[in-house]
Amino acid sequence: MSGAPKVLTTVREAGQIRHAHDGHRIALVPTMGALHEGHLELIRHARTLAEVVLVSIFVNPLQFGVGEDFDRYPRTLEVDVAALADEGVDYVFAPSTSEMYPAGLTIPARHAGPVGTTFEGAARPTHFDGMLTVVARLFDIVGPNVAVFGQKDAQQVFLVRQMIAQNDWPIELDVVRTVREHDGLALSSRNRFLDESQRGLALVMPEALTAIALNAPLGVAAARTAGRQVFAAAPLARLDYLDLVDPKTFTAVSDDYQGPVTAVIAAVIGSTRLIDTDNLVLGSPEADS
Numbered sequence: 360m361s362g363a364p365k366v367l368t369t370v371r372e373a374g375q376i377r378h379a380h381d382g383h384r385i386a387l388v389p390t391m392g393a394l395h396e397g398h399l400e401l402i403r404h405a406r407t408l409a410e411v412v413l414v415s416i417f418v419n420p421l422q423f424g425v426g427e428d429f430d431r432y433p434r435t436l437e438v439d440v441a442a443l444a445d446e447g448v449d450y451v452f453a454p455s456t457s458e459m460y461p462a463g464l465t466i467p468a469r470h471a472g473p474v475g476t477t478f479e480g481a482a483r484p485t486h487f488d489g490m491l492t493v494v495a496r497l498f499d500i501v502g503p504n505v506a507v508f509g510q511k512d513a514q515q516v517f518l519v520r521q522m523i524a525q526n527d528w529p530i531e532l533d534v535v536r537t538v539r540e541h542d543g544l545a546l547s548s549r550n551r552f553l554d555e556s557q558r559g560l561a562l563v564m565p566e567a568l569t570a571i572a573l574n575a576p577l578g579v580a581a582a583r584t585a586g587r588q589v590f591a592a593a594p595l596a597r598l599d600y601l602d603l604v605d606p607k608t609f610t611a612v613s614d615d616y617q618g619p620v621t622a623v624i625a626a627v628i629g630s631t632r633l634i635d636t637d638n639l640v641l642g643s644p645e646a647d648s
């Protein structure tokens with residue numbers, strides 16, 4: 360299909376897609392809108408995986424805690440749909456909150472478990488249960504063959520993968536690497552909250568990831584310390600966490616660990632909370648010699 364995507368607003372319409380395209384693969388790209396080049400990369404990747412691409416745009420209240428930025432989260436549906444037309448997206452599913460969570464209908468709540476209480480989950484205690492609940496609802500409505508997520512939200516990817524495995528759902532999960540600005544800042548819908556000086560300050564995130572990567576051959580302590588030193592030199596950026604986790608368990612690695620890790624960072628710049636991640640390998644035989 361090509362041209363403007365068909366915009367669906369009801370669960371009923373979205374649920375009919377799989378019947379209308381029987382025998383064809385459907386890729387789901389869940390988003391909260393305010394689309395940027397990072398989202399578009401997910402969509403281009405989805406296009407390589409399936410004949411039908413459906414992008415959901417829904418700012419899910421369940422994954423925002425009290426005092427978080429649900430109210431000010433950017434909502435730019437018209438502009439988003441225009442951008443998706445250029446990408447040849449087939450369907451946009453943009454439901455209202457009452458359509459997703461109708462009064463009187465019990466939508467099964469999903470639980471993230473222990474990993475949902477650490478890192479992002481420590482700062483946002485209800486976030487991952489709410490995120491999994493809406494992702495499971497989208498899976499249930501759309502019935503995709505494949506779902507595409509961004510590596511920037513590494514803990515989210517871990518938990519969605521875990522939920523798919525625990526339920527034995529026949530859904531593939533594909534992950535797209537983080538798209539960055541020319542100076543390294545990860546694209547994020549929340550970047551639009553940054554003024555010019557905060558935008559400059561936010562570069563502490565990719566700079567810390569670079570420092571971690573440069574020191575990765577020296578091991579866990581050196582890499583972690585190097586990343587934290589970047590933040591120590593930028594006190595206006597409030598570091599929430601910076602750590603190295605085992606991608607298999609999403610728990611912090613011990614000091615003698617060698618092997619693949621995901622570096623995870625969250626910081627508050629002004630009043631905007633940003634996250635970033637990188638995958639790397641820690642330690643090397645040469646590091647011991």
Ligand SMILES: Nc1ncnc2c1ncn2[C@@H]1O[C@H](COP(=O)(O)OP(=O)(O)OP(=O)(O)O)[C@@H](O)[C@H]1O
Nearest residue numbers: 390391392397508509512537538545546547548549
């Ligand atoms: N820079 C990026 N590169 C690749 N994928 C991204 C990027 N930013 C977001 N995504 C992915 O897009 C999907 C939708 O994310 P979302 O709509 O929350 O956008 P976002 O930019 O992460 O917004 P925010 O930072 O405000 O949470 C998620 O799978 C997310 O990981």
Ligand SMILES: CC(C)(CO)[C@@H](O)C(=O)[O-]
Nearest residue numbers: 389390391419490493512
């Ligand atoms: C996956 C998601 C669309 C669920 O609301 C959201 O957490 C996001 O945009 O990353």
Ligand code: BAL
Nearest residue numbers: 391422423486512515
């Ligand atoms: N991209 C993660 C969605 C959220 O921050 O709520």
